[in-house]
Amino acid sequence: MHQLPADIVTIDTLHLGRSGTIACYLIRGxxxxxxxxxxAVCLPALTAALATVGLTLADIGAVLLTHIHLDHAGAIGSLLLANPQLVVYVHQRGAPHLIDPSKLLRSATRIYGDAMxxxxxxxLAVPAAQMIQLAGGELLTIGDQQFAVIDAPGxxxxxxxxxxxxxxxxxxxxxAGIRMPGYTYVRPxxxxxxxxxxxxxxxxxxxxxxxxxALCLTHFGAVFDVENHLAAVQRNNWAWAHLIRGWIDAGVADADQIALLRAAATAEMGEEATPDGIAxxxxxxxxxxxxxxxxxxxQRKIAPPA
Ligand SMILES: [Zn+2]
Known part of the structure; x- marks a missing residue:
């Protein structure tokens, strides 16, 4: 496969007005x-993208959530306001945080602060009755489409x-990590x-x-050289982890570790490390x-929580 089938549409949600950051996929079954x-901040762009293929939010029958992080699932409660018939498929471990997002929002606020x-x-919260909770291993049938569900911790x-x-x-x-449109580098x-x-x-x-x-990445787009890509995901995850472990063991200060990792990330990109590529x-x-x-x-390995 060298391009996505015509019934799968990559929607650019134009996060913060920037293209190629967060992808949503429409499956036209x-x-x-x-x-x-x-x-939720991307709902206007999502609505506009649906309109270009003759659809509105009210036409959507189901949402498959890969996970509940804000950049993937933030709009789900707002979508349900616009379309109360929508069925949301989500991991059973994520569902409680959609029913009551307070803990999720607290931990996100620790990261993003005033920028939230x-x-x-x-x-917005999602009523439990709108959700189908999954554990992985299921075979879903939604209209004329079938999907195998894989539990994917990591x-x-x-x-x-x-x-x-x-x-x-x-x-x-x-x-499958991060690989931006037009680039080959796979970032953890x-x-x-x-x-x-x-x-x-x-x-x-x-x-x-x-x-x-093919692999449909959220950040950003479809990847067709699957084996090379997955090998790079695994290799680069561990490469970063081992760098950081080395710095922890050597007592390197946090700010210096981040600066070193930034330099390592740029070096890994090779000739793709242009100002545009880095950004x-x-x-x-x-x-x-x-x-x-x-x-x-x-930290959890060095001093496991009691
Ligand atoms: Zn993400």
Whole structure:
């Protein structure tokens, strides 16, 4: 496969007015389906993109959520206000945080502070009755579409992937890292709080057994050189983790670790490390946040919570 089938539309949610940052996917089956609608601030762009293919929010029958991070699922409560018939598919570990988003919003506020509203917009609660909770292993039938559901811990403990059965196009969320349009470099996406690299490796192994024909990344777009890409995800996740572990063990100060990681990230990009390239990857997943997530991963190994 070299391009997505015509019935899968990559929607650019134009986050903060910038193209190529957060992708939502529209699957134009007998029941229109959205995969990861994005944050609420992007609803106008999502609505406009649907209009270009003759659809409105009210036409959408189902939303598949890969996970509940704000950049993927923030709009879901607002979507339900516009379309109360919508059925939301979500990991059973994520569902409680959609029913009561207060904990999710508290931890996001610790990261984003005053910028929360500007970055993401509203995150409204989702009634339990609107959701179908998944654990992975299910085979979903939505209209004329079928999807195998993969439990995908690693980036988040409540992450799922969806394999379309007709052509093995896989909606991977952030499990296949960050690769911006027009680039080949694969950057780790390792934000706090639940990075688990061993679980991530196992998730990638499971994904390979489904023999993906294409990977649909949220940040950003479809990838067709699947084997190379997945190898790079695994290699680069561990490369960053081992760098950070070395700095922790050597007592390097946090600010210096972040500066070193930023330099390492730029070096890894090779000739793609142009000013545009560096900026594109930084908006997909900031080095600082990925440093935080990997640091937390090691802290839990060094001193496991009692
Ligand atoms: Zn993301």
């Amino acid at each position: 007998s029941v229109p389906i959205l995969v990861d609608p994005g944050p 509203a500007t970055l993401w917009g509203d995150f 980036h988040a403990i409540h992450h799922l992937m969806y394999v379309r059965q007709s052509d093995r196009v896989v909606f991977v969320g952030d499990t 996406a390792t934000p706090p709080p639940d990075i688990d690299l061993e679980a991530w490796d196992a998730t990638l192994a499971t994904l390979r057994t489904h023999q993906p024909a 594109a990857y930084q908006k997909g997943a900031s080095v600082e946040m990925s440093w935080q997530g990997l640091t937390r991963y090691w």
